[in-house]
Amino acid sequence: MVRFKNRWLLVEFIPLDQSKPTQSRLDSKQIWAALRDSIQENFGDVGWGCVSHSLTVKYFSPTTNLCIIRVAREHHRIARGGLTLLKSIDGIRLLPHVIDLTGTIKHAQLTAIEHNRRVVARFRARAGTSVSYHDSYDQYLETSNQEIQSLKD
Numbered sequence: 267m268v269r270f271k272n273r274w275l276l277v278e279f280i281p282l283d284q285s286k287p288t289q290s291r292l293d294s295k296q297i298w299a300a301l302r303d304s305i306q307e308n309f310g311d312v313g314w315g316c317v318s319h320s321l322t323v324k325y326f327s328p329t330t331n332l333c334i335i336r337v338a339r340e341h342h343r344i345a346r347g348g349l350t351l352l353k354s355i356d357g358i359r360l361l362p363h364v365i366d367l368t369g370t371i372k373h374a375q376l377t378a379i380e381h382n383r384r385v386v387a388r389f390r391a392r393a394g395t396s397v398s399y400h401d402s403y404d405q406y407l408e409t410s411n412q413e414i415q416s417l418k419d
Contacts, residue, residue, distance in 0.1 A: 273342035274374035281358040294323040300355040305348035
């Protein structure tokens with residue numbers, strides 16, 4: 267039996283235009299389609315043919331713009347290159363920031379949970395709330411942790 271080896275990209279999409287809220291407009295299907303278009307434009311049909319069978323967006327959080335992408339180990343450089351060259355998704359100008367590239371989903375999950383906590387701490391610091399203050403972000407952290415931990419290969 268052959269085991270398929272994957273790479274997991276943990277990506278944060280940083281909006282460049284702060285005047286438009288991006289929280290409700292992006293989803294995983296749009297990210298996958300934009301990544302497909304970027305790979306086809308920059309690497310051609312051969313590049314897309316290499317990654318098309320394994321490229322999936324496993325998780326996306328519209329609150330923190332955090333995304334987990336799975337791709338085959340042999341061709342992860344093509345996917346990362348297409349991601350780096352991505353300029354916008356459905357007219358929303360974004361800067362993709364690759365936070366981590368891991369070999370297992372477990373490490374991607376741990377890094378994603380840690381990153382979500384840091385982003386929520388930044389949100390709270392901007393709002394000037396104390397550490398002991400309970401708000402909707404507590405519920406978000408709890409549900410996102412459950413969603414991320416439930417991901418399967």
